[in-house]
Amino acid sequence: MSLIITYVGSKGCVMAGDKRSIGFLGDKEQREVLEEEMYSGKIKTTEELLQRAEQLDINLKITDDVEKVRKIGDVLVGEVKLRTTTETKRKRIYGTSGGYHEVELSGSQIKNAKSGQSSIVVFGNKFTKEIANKHLQKYWKSQTSIKEIAKIFQRIMEDVAQSTPSVSPQFDIYTVHPQLNHKQAMEILRTTIVKDVKELEKWREELKTQMLNQRRDIQMAARILTQGEVGKVLKVEGDEVEVILSPGVEALDMQWNVLSREGETIVMKMEEPSSLNMGDLVVIENENLCVKKDKTPLSCDVILCRTDK
Template sequence: MSLIITYIGAQGCVMAGDKRRIAFFGDKSNREILEEELYSGKIENESQLKKRASELEITLKITDDAVKLRSLGKVVVGEVSSKSSFETKRRRIYATTNGFQIIELTGSNITKMDKGESSIIVFGNKFTKKTASKILKKYWKSKTTLKEIETIFQKVLHEVSEKTPSVGSSCDLFIKTPALDKKESQKILRETVVRDVKLLQKWRQKLKKDLLEKAEAINMASRILTQGEVGRVVNVDEDRLEIVLGKDVQAFDVNWKQLASPGDKVMMFFNGEGDIIEGDLVVIDNERLCLKRNQSPLRCDIILCKSD
């Protein structure tokens, strides 16, 4: 879970967010126990977290390089997210001078939306939000500049990170000061949200396509022929051979486009070692393409696979 703090005012906005990311690996029920103890504030530091994770047989991966804030023109965006086995849920705040919009997404679909004007907004779990709000009150002044707010936010993030390992000490900060009235602010925010969500949808579509292609490539790679009969020689033309593929053999190019089915002809090449006659059986023996009769090596520019 992240801690993101945003100030929105008439002179501009300030946003600060930590960079910590924690991944949990292990039994689902034990992960839930550990997360509940972590996000409730029961676990106070990284040593306690690692000790408790070991007791629950949970493996942790803790990093402080997550990018949770982005600058989009006159707008700054902060995002917290949670992942399940099936979907990613995101909560985003888009802020600029005189306005903000908050959206919640499941996948790339907006499920909730809110907007407002001047405010201080904190994203985090119950413990980090409560702790951050208490520290903010300690440092806040009635008249505070944007630069002073930036310093206050840095102090808040640092002090919260000392009370819970769910927040890292490293942080990102942005200040935006475009001259916008409230109406202009909401217009720019609305346009930014629409454009940003569309990009997310395109990215998810591409990711899905890439994953499907990768899964298909893995499936095809598992079918590559490494042992067994390939086909028979039906024509010899100097170093070029025509081979009729066997009943369970297919040929593909490097992009997994099918070039030949069982019974089709493919071209192979002979390097001159040994003799070759029509009717010779072509095999793969210990991942080596050759003639079965005399082990004469052959080569080809195709990928030979077992049929489905």
């Protein structure tokens, strides 16, 4: 779903990358038909892609704001991703003056790596790579400056975007040109990759924790009491009402920590003055917390949930 073009030479590095991401939702076989038609070049525009998706009953989510190339100091980084149901595979290129590394990652683990001193490297599907290489041969000159290379890459990105909806009309282009020999370039690349992969590992751990917390929030939210018996009045002092929780009911704070269990007490407040008696039933009716006998409104600063049994 991407096109990233990288030039690495002794005078500098130029990297261009499109910004498109396409999500396919629908029948697996129909998705594969649509993807094959797009990657083979049969579908040439976004409009054609949307029309064909509708014919195949596939829902598409198309965005053009993905950052596929970026700059880290004197190093440029380009990345393409392949997501499966079990993992995310990444292919990255790190480039600077006089050297580059190509790295393949599974999760945040480096699986393969290769390096070189100078090259033009193209990441993309078969069709986009063919178009890009064709236009490179068309526009390339034997003596070309870093500035001219950036202009060539810009033309190529524009040309490819007109030929396939897998590449966006929007793109990023970066250049760096530090004065480095090959040994210095390799050292800068090595330290940058180590730091960048560590950042990826940290991000993945944070994402994992966030997803686990979100999953827990969903599970806990399903236990929130929205209808039924809460407990019985134990004591009333002014506008404060002490309630003993009924079997199967517990009170939690906003972090889902248990504050009071069934048979224990919590304090509620009357929103309107009312004469309550010990043993009066407290309920939630139509998501409103109240005393059952006269519908006296009550409030509390805890979450009332069903116990997890």
